Amino acid sequence: MERFVIDRLRERLQGQVTTPDDVDYDVARMTFNATVQRRPAVIVRVRSDDDVVAAVVAAGDLGLPIAVRGGGHSVAGHAMADGALVVDLRDRRDVSVDPATGIVRVAGGAQWVDVDQAAWVHHLAVVGGTFGDTGVAGLTLGGGIGWLIGIHGFTCDNLVRAEVVTASGERVVAGPDGDPDLLWALRGGGGNFGVVTTFEFRARDPGPIVAGELSYPVSAIRQVLRRVAEVAATAPDALELMAWIARSPDDPEGGAIVVLGVCWPGDPAATEDVLRRLRAGLPVLSDDVRTMEYPEVQAINGRLPFGLRHYWKGHFLRVMDEAVIGAIVESIADHPGGRGGILLESIRGAGRVEPEGGTAFAQRAATWNASALAIWGEPTGDDANIAWARRAADRLAVGSLSGAGYANYAPVDETTERVRLAFGTERFARLATIKARYDPTNQFRFNLNIGPALVRAPGD
Numbered sequence: 228m229e230r231f232v233i234d235r236l237r238e239r240l241q242g243q244v245t246t247p248d249d250v251d252y253d254v255a256r257m258t259f260n261a262t263v264q265r266r267p268a269v270i271v272r273v274r275s276d277d278d279v280v281a282a283v284v285a286a287g288d289l290g291l292p293i294a295v296r297g298g299g300h301s302v303a304g305h306a307m308a309d310g311a312l313v314v315d316l317r318d319r320r321d322v323s324v325d326p327a328t329g330i331v332r333v334a335g336g337a338q339w340v341d342v343d344q345a346a347w348v349h350h351l352a353v354v355g356g357t358f359g360d361t362g363v364a365g366l367t368l369g370g371g372i373g374w375l376i377g378i379h380g381f382t383c384d385n386l387v388r389a390e391v392v393t394a395s396g397e398r399v400v401a402g403p404d405g406d407p408d409l410l411w412a413l414r415g416g417g418g419n420f421g422v423v424t425t426f427e428f429r430a431r432d433p434g435p436i437v438a439g440e441l442s443y444p445v446s447a448i449r450q451v452l453r454r455v456a457e458v459a460a461t462a463p464d465a466l467e468l469m470a471w472i473a474r475s476p477d478d479p480e481g482g483a484i485v486v487l488g489v490c491w492p493g494d495p496a497a498t499e500d501v502l503r504r505l506r507a508g509l510p511v512l513s514d515d516v517r518t519m520e521y522p523e524v525q526a527i528n529g530r531l532p533f534g535l536r537h538y539w540k541g542h543f544l545r546v547m548d549e550a551v552i553g554a555i556v557e558s559i560a561d562h563p564g565g566r567g568g569i570l571l572e573s574i575r576g577a578g579r580v581e582p583e584g585g586t587a588f589a590q591r592a593a594t595w596n597a598s599a600l601a602i603w604g605e606p607t608g609d610d611a612n613i614a615w616a617r618r619a620a621d622r623l624a625v626g627s628l629s630g631a632g633y634a635n636y637a638p639v640d641e642t643t644e645r646v647r648l649a650f651g652t653e654r655f656a657r658l659a660t661i662k663a664r665y666d667p668t669n670q671f672r673f674n675l676n677i678g679p680a681l682v683r684a685p686g687d
Contacts, residue, residue, distance in 0.1 A: 243272040260537040263304030270313040284396040286312040294673040298362015303639045308673040333426045337363045351430035352521045369634035370588045374490040377464045377576035383414035384582040388427040394670040412661045415588025418674040420665045433492040438524045439516035445483040456547040464576025465493045473568025538613045539636040540620035541598030542627035543590040554622035563611040565603035572596040593628045646675045
């Protein structure tokens with residue numbers, strides 16, 4: 228039966244079917260995080276919606292659960308799963324833009340660089356990932372923090388419609404012309420509901436942008452973070468701040484450095500007061516803040532190559548106060564080395580306002596997302612780096628809003644309790660009910676999983 232179904236898939240698909248017997252299997256199953264080495268039963272590299280339907284139906288025939296690979300950028304490795312059928316969307320990266328409506332239509336395997344380039348031809352932008360090779364699907368379904376969050380909210384807030392293949396192989400629409408509840412669920416509820424083959428976003432002209440990075444030495448970490456917290460609490464909504472605190476690769480003694488990313492979409496003249504406060508009285512080591520176009524802003528962070536080893540964990544914060552700053556200083560002091568550090572991302576303005584139609588994403592009362600990112604190269608560093616990230620996350624919990632972290636930075640061993648805390652009781656229950664309608668047997672379980680609610684028949 229198994230061989231028959233797989234052979235039939237190969238005959239019917241435009242795409243490619245890979246099994247463990249194939250020479251390219253190990254390449255096909257590679258994901259962003261090298262600590263994740265999972266072995267799917269079948270990887271189906273789809274090229275059309277018909278391919279997706281055929282793959283999902285085949286999974287049912289084979290009795291296999293389904294994992295979905297979009298950009299493959301998940302730190303938790305959700306794109307691949309042991310013994311699963313993987314719907315691999317990596318070849319589906321088409322993006323089309325309607326400049327009259329500002330709607331950007333994006334295929335499920337696209338990366339943010341694809342969206343940025345296509346939209347910017349029309350001087351439009353969507354709130355997107357801060358690494359260009361981040362997958363659109365994973366970022367959107369987990370929330371989506373980006374440089375334009377202050378004026379346009381999270382990425383998921385700008386999702387207006389989606390096309391989905393469900394566990395039964397049915398094609399459905401999430402949105403006003405389909406199921407609004409499913410659109411709500413896709414706005415932060417993860418990959419629990421099916422294969423999203425197409426996303427539609429609202430894009431806008433961000434206007435002129437002032438952006439770049441300032442860096443400061445280890446000796447000023449407390450002073451700098453206090454100032455950054457003060458500016459974030461009082462500056463106009465448009466400002467987005469992201470701070471990276473890590474050991475400096477250029478310091479032979481391993482001293483730490485604070486790199487502060489700044490993005491201001493709006494009148495460049497109005498940035499002077501904000502920038503003055505981030506410079507005055509602080510020991511600035513470097514400063515490349517200037518007027519940029521949006522694709523340049525999106526390139527600030529460069530790329531993180533596939534093949535490094537990762538363990539990330541953190542918390543959404545109520546506020547960045549002295550206790551949190553102390554936790555960051557302590558965590559950097561006992562960092563084991565490597566490329567990791569503490570990432571702080573401000574949540575301001577439109578990011579703290581629920582959009583029309585609402586979202587499953589539930590952490591809008593937070594002012595910062597704080598994450599310990601352990602990044603290293605060799606398996607010999609696994610124990611030390613994973614232990615460090617866990618200790619750092621435990622320290623950051625002193626300022627946690629809800630006890631939960633950001634879905635898109637979740638570790639491979641994220642707990643069910645933290646998933647529940649991320650949504651809260653009411654949202655989690657609503658998501659479970661929607662899950663029961665679209666995936667009652669939990670075929671799509673390789674994610675921050677929300678089990679289907681138990682639905683009782685009338686009279687039971």
